[in-house]
Amino acid sequence: MRHLINILDLSVDEIDKLIDVADDIMANPDKYNEVCRHKILATLFYEPSTRTRLSFESAMMSLGGNVLGFSEATSSSASKGETVADTIEMVSGYADIIAMRHPKEGAPIVAAMHSTVSVINAGDGGHYHPTQTLTDLMTIRHEKGRFDNLTIGLCGDLKFGRTVHSLIGAMARYEGVRFVLISPEALRLPGFVKHEYITSKGISYEESESLEEVIGKLDILYMTRIQRERFVSEDEYLALKDSCILTAEKMKSAKPDMIVMHPLPRVNEIEVAVDSDQRACYFKQAHYGRYVRMALIMKLLGLIENDVPYTPAEDKKPIVYGVYTCRNPRCITSIEHELPQAFKLADKENSIYRCVYCETRQNR
Numbered sequence: 001m002r003h004l005i006n007i008l009d010l011s012v013d014e015i016d017k018l019i020d021v022a023d024d025i026m027a028n029p030d031k032y033n034e035v036c037r038h039k040i041l042a043t044l045f046y047e048p049s050t051r052t053r054l055s056f057e058s059a060m061m062s063l064g065g066n067v068l069g070f071s072e073a074t075s076s077s078a079s080k081g082e083t084v085a086d087t088i089e090m091v092s093g094y095a096d097i098i099a100m101r102h103p104k105e106g107a108p109i110v111a112a113m114h115s116t117v118s119v120i121n122a123g124d125g126g127h128y129h130p131t132q133t134l135t136d137l138m139t140i141r142h143e144k145g146r147f148d149n150l151t152i153g154l155c156g157d158l159k160f161g162r163t164v165h166s167l168i169g170a171m172a173r174y175e176g177v178r179f180v181l182i183s184p185e186a187l188r189l190p191g192f193v194k195h196e197y198i199t200s201k202g203i204s205y206e207e208s209e210s211l212e213e214v215i216g217k218l219d220i221l222y223m224t225r226i227q228r229e230r231f232v233s234e235d236e237y238l239a240l241k242d243s244c245i246l247t248a249e250k251m252k253s254a255k256p257d258m259i260v261m262h263p264l265p266r267v268n269e270i271e272v273a274v275d276s277d278q279r280a281c282y283f284k285q286a287h288y289g290r291y292v293r294m295a296l297i298m299k300l301l302g303l304i305e306n307d308v309p310y311t312p313a314e315d316k317k318p319i320v321y322g323v324y325t326c327r328n329p330r331c332i333t334s335i336e337h338e339l340p341q342a343f344k345l346a347d348k349e350n351s352i353y354r355c356v357y358c359e360t361r362q363n364r
């Protein structure tokens, strides 16, 4: 059973193929409007989201399939205390594929462990958001024509911005990619992303607190919203909320072919005056989301003809149970206490273990 929890669950060849299929769907929508007839997608949204949920539902309906689900935890049995595992055991009997968003990190991993149908992670806390990344990759391929030899600036909330984490993981697999990480000190990229995808692979990167200083070297500028809902204190959010703003003035120092991306929704981090700049791609990017999700649903249901063969990489990293307790307040284990505390060896040399669900480093 294939699931999409982390963007790295797909090989680069599979991603290319998905974008090819998405392009074909965009060009010939009629060819695809019955391919999921009698299939059901369940959208389990424990955290409200309009954009992603509607994009999944529209994708399934455009393929001729049906949709059921809930759009907030209060309208599901979670409000009665049902665990993710129990909900999934039941829903996988009702649907052919599941898209799930959850405020707790690692919840889709728990879902995948209990599901008899494919599970798609539609965003788990501040962790990952792989289908946004597919949308981002489709945008990059369309606008830049390649994935390699690009300097990518990621700006804003790199700590809680799950779309940033997934995009870095995906882009780190291509040759000659450089990352420029632009954020205030308090919102820097978490260790699990930096270590796993950048430093351990010897990929070149720099960190900066000033967008102005680095904008001139970028091929892609990926702007993000400060993730208010992940902050423990409102004062901390208020202190940081205006830290990285893209203005038309700053765009004057950017390359003529740099593209500006943003997963949306935008709050104030991109001045409206930038929208009319031909380098602004964020609305186009949102539009691609539907097609690439259609391609993904088809893939996971085994409906793509001549799909790329896939051999799962063997993961031999040892897991220890009950030795450490996850200290991340956003981890699924923080609310579901019966889940086993499981940690995987991430860095043998330095004996670093990370939580199997949310990837937070063990407490020493």
Ligand code: ASP
Pocket (backbone or CB within 6 Å): 048, 049, 050, 051, 052, 053, 264, 265
């Ligand atoms: N974070 C939400 C999403 O991805 C934002 C929204 O609902 O517009 O859908």
Ligand code: ASP
Pocket (backbone or CB within 6 Å): 051, 123, 129, 132, 162, 163, 224, 225, 263, 264, 265
């Ligand atoms: N829509 C994206 C997400 O759900 C970005 C955001 O909400 O800022 O992560």
